[in-house]
Amino acid sequence: MSTILSFIAIQNGKPTRSSFEGLSRARHLAAQHGHTLAAVVLAPDASAFTDEIARYGAQTIYTVSDPIFAQHMNAPVVRALEAVIAQVQPALVVFPSSEGVKDVLGALAVRTHAAVLPDVASFDLADGGVEATRPVMASKFYARVRAEGEPVLVSVRSGSYEATESPADATVEALPFSFDESSLKQTLREVVGAATGGIDLADARVVISAGRGVKDEAGQHLVQELADVLGAAIGASRAVVENGMFPATAQIGQTGKVVSPDLYIGVGISGAIQHVAGMVNSRVIVAINTNPDAPIFEVATYGIVGDLYTVLPLLIEELKKAKAVAA
C-alpha cells in the first residue's frame, strides 16, 4: 500500500477550489487502488486549513507552517515539498495547475527524481505508472501520455474533476521546516496589482471575458455591470490585456489561465485558438460578436451576432428581471 499525496494551494488566504478538485480525484484513485490519501499544505499557519481539507477525505494532513509562505517564492516551496515527499514516499503527487505550481514543478521533479505530467485533463494509475490525457498544440488535440517510476508528479487543469466532500477523521502532522533565508539567492521586492477580494478566475462558476470589441470605458463598465449581476469573475483576451484595459491576471488562454466555469460569456472576442485553449471546457459558452464568421461561434452554445454596446445593456436588464422573479 502506498500513498497518494495531494497539494493544497492557498490563494488569498484560502485553499483554491482546484486544489479540492485534485484532492477529490486523488481520493477516488486511492479508494480504487487501496492507497492511503494524504494532503499537504504550506502556509504561515497551515493548521488553519486542516478542518476544511479533512472534509474532502484526506486521512493524513501534513502541515508546514512558516512565515516565508506568506508570499509565493519558488525556493522555499521546492525545499518544503521535497522534504514532505522524502518522508511520505508517495506513489503519486497531485497538484492544481496554478502559476505557483508551474513555478516549482520542474525543479521539484529534478530534486525528487520524479517523472512529471503537467497540466493534465485526466489521469489514472495504470500498471505501475501514471497515464494521463493532456491538451497539446494550443488545445487542438489531446496527447495520451504515460509516466514511469515513483513518485510521479501530476498537475491538473482546473475544472477537470468535481470537488466532492467526503469527511474523514484526519490525522494532522505538523512537519518541522527551517529555511535558511540567507541561502535564498533571490529577493521578492514586492507584489503589485494583487487582486484583493474579487472572485478568482480559476475558481469562478461564471466568467465574463472581454476582448478587443470592448473599446472604451463605457464598454468596460458594461462588462463590469454584467459581471456584477451574475456574480461573475472578469477574464480577458490577450488583446485587451496588452492594451492595458484589463489586468494581466485576467488573461485566459494558452499564455494565460485555464478556466472551465459553468458559464463563460465572451464579449467582443474573436475566438483565436490560443484564447479558446483556455476556455473550451466551459460547460456553457455564450458569444457576443458583430462578426457572424468569428471562430468563437464554432464553440459557442449560444451565439448572439450583434454589437456588444447594444446587446449588453439589454442582457443586463433581462438578467435583472430574471433575478427579481427568482428572488
Next chain:
Amino acid sequence: MKFCVCIKQVPDVTAPIQIRDGELAMDAGRVVLNAYDASAVEEALVLTEQHGGEVEVILIGPDRATETIRKALAMGAAKGTHLVVAEDAELDSASVSKLLADFFQDAGADVILTGKQAQDTDAGLGGAMLAERLGLPYATNAVGLAQEGETLVVTRQGDTGQEIIALPTPCLVTCSNDMNDPRIPSLKGVMGAKRKPIDSRPVVDIPAARVRTLRYEPLPTREPGRVLEGEPHEQAAEVVHLLETEASVL
C-alpha cells in the same frame, strides 16, 4: 553580460494538422520558432542593446531545425549552438533539460533565458528543470525584465498579482510572450545571419525519456451550438431564457 537563450522549433499550430493512426500528420515545412522563445530572444537583445553584452542561442533538434537558429541570428543573436538529434528522437522536458545542463556546464552564461513553455507541448517544465540541474536561482513566467548592474529584476506574472523579483546572476528566467513583441528580422539581418557561426554537435547519448506520448486523440466535440435570431432585445431575452431553462446555469 552573456545571455544564452534556449530555443525550440515547433510546428505552427495554425497550420492544418490531422491525426492519423494516433500520430500527428502535418506539413513538415510548417514550423516556427516557439513564440515564447522568440520573446526571450527579443528581451535578451533589448537588454544587451541597453547595457552591452552578447546573445547566443542553443537548440536541440533535427537537422532541419537549423533554420530556426538562423531566425534567431537574423533577429540579432551572435552565435548558435545546434545539438543535433534524429527526427524521431524521443525527448521529454527532463531529457532536454539534461542535455542543456551538460552544455551549460561547459559553456556557462550569466543569464539563461528559456520560454515559459513550448507552444506545441505546453509542458512548461524545461526552464525550472534546467535551473535546478545547474543550481541556479530562477524565476518563471516573466512579463518584464530589467538589468541593475549584476542583478536582473524580473516581473513575474503570478496567480493573483505581479511579483517583482531580484535575481543575482548567474540565473535563469523563463519568458512569457506577454513580455514584448519580437522583432521581425530585417533583410540585412537575414543576410548577416548566413555568415554567423552555428556550432553543430551530434548528440550521441540521448537520456531515456520517462514520459512517453502513447498517441494523439481528437478533443471531444462540443454539441453544435445555435445562433439566436431576431432583434437585439429578442436575442437578449431568449439567451436569458435558455440559460435558465435549457442550460440551467443561472
